[in-house]
Amino acid sequence: MERSQPAFRILSHPGACGPTGVADKGGIIEMITSIILLALAFTSSAADRPLFALDGWHNNESSNPTHYQWALSSCDMGSFCGLGSRVYNIGNDTVTVRQALSADVLALLSVLIIVDPDTPSETATPHYITVAEADAVEAWVREGGALLMLANDMGNCEFTNLNGLADRFNIHFNADRASTTGDITGLPASPLFEGCTTIHWVNVCTLTPGDSAAAEFTRNSQVLAASAHPGVGKVLAFGDPIWYNEYLNTADNNRFALNVLSWLVDTSTVAVWEKKGRFIGSTGFNVECSPNPFNPVTRIAIAGSRENGIVLIYASTGRLVARLNLEKGACEWDATDQPSGLYLIQVRTGTWELRTKAVLLK
Numbered sequence: 001m002e003r004s005q006p007a008f009r010i011l012s013h014p015g016a017c018g019p020t021g022v023a024d025k026g027g028i029i030e031m032i033t034s035i036i037l038l039a040l041a042f043t044s045s046a047a048d049r050p051l052f053a054l055d056g057w058h059n060n061e062s063s064n065p066t067h068y069q070w071a072l073s074s075c076d077m078g079s080f081c082g083l084g085s086r087v088y089n090i091g092n093d094t095v096t097v098r099q100a101l102s103a104d105v106l107a108l109l110s111v112l113i114i115v116d117p118d119t120p121s122e123t124a125t126p127h128y129i130t131v132a133e134a135d136a137v138e139a140w141v142r143e144g145g146a147l148l149m150l151a152n153d154m155g156n157c158e159f160t161n162l163n164g165l166a167d168r169f170n171i172h173f174n175a176d177r178a179s180t181t182g183d184i185t186g187l188p189a190s191p192l193f194e195g196c197t198t199i200h201w202v203n204v205c206t207l208t209p210g211d212s213a214a215a216e217f218t219r220n221s222q223v224l225a226a227s228a229h230p231g232v233g234k235v236l237a238f239g240d241p242i243w244y245n246e247y248l249n250t251a252d253n254n255r256f257a258l259n260v261l262s263w264l265v266d267t268s269t270v271a272v273w274e275k276k277g278r279f280i281g282s283t284g285f286n287v288e289c290s291p292n293p294f295n296p297v298t299r300i301a302i303a304g305s306r307e308n309g310i311v312l313i314y315a316s317t318g319r320l321v322a323r324l325n326l327e328k329g330a331c332e333w334d335a336t337d338q339p340s341g342l343y344l345i346q347v348r349t350g351t352w353e354l355r356t357k358a359v360l361l362k
């Protein structure tokens, strides 16, 4: 049975299904979104599963509604339903964002895929990526978000506004078609291509990475994949959606997809989240609040780490109530201005994304 509502589609298992989107009326959907996301955050089945989001706002094709959508209940060759199952299987919940990107929405996500933004030939009313959305996404990435951007070849993707976002990370999509297509061998020795002999893609655009970005794959002097690490976040960009069902099981594309998902979510970390709010990893890193319960100050610390990062604290309404700097693995939260209740605490560093819970008792 689905747990879903229109703005976000939250799929608790790969076989889940959900409705198509409808317009928000008076913010009710946002409220419902908060409640459902809160439930996800605090129920034992989902508490430790990061949200892996697909942007269904800028890609929402009226002429091809399942195109590059999770579409788990209507799986077809153009959808990402196979990819969505793999996202789930490595420990994440999948969600589709069907509203403009904002800080409030992004704060709930671990990974965001922006894919093939619509052209007017794909939908009658394309939602173009706005400057305000690019501002929000850039800030989210710098604070630890993982962004995957998948464009397409010329004529099949809206480039101008997509580049308004991509350029923030010093990566530019060229509105062209690369000369490299079909089965591709001679892959670079990097984590993205580990275990892959041949990958297959068709009709991709090239990229131009700037000084603060890196080319991940170059062929015939054309860059076909690029990455960037702004702040404590990360960005990966390809000139094609690649892993839709038609090609997911072609050549070594499945392994390629799993490598990319691991790069994005750092499965070595997220796969070992423990249900009771304590992180127990093979590396021995725990994030804990002491005291807990507390009133009004608690110390948040990653045992054994002296990394810097950020701490995001969410109230029982799902609202972000505090944003703190983690310094040398620790910080203090003074909740004097907050009511009693349960709080979800998310800690992000360049290496770790950890969660715990704390109870404020006044």
Ligand SMILES: [Ca+2]
Residues within 6 Å of the ligand: 058, 059, 060, 061, 067, 115, 116, 117, 118, 119, 122
């Ligand atoms: Ca599209």
Ligand SMILES: [Ca+2]
Residues within 6 Å of the ligand: 152, 153, 202, 203, 204, 240, 241
């Ligand atoms: Ca293509």
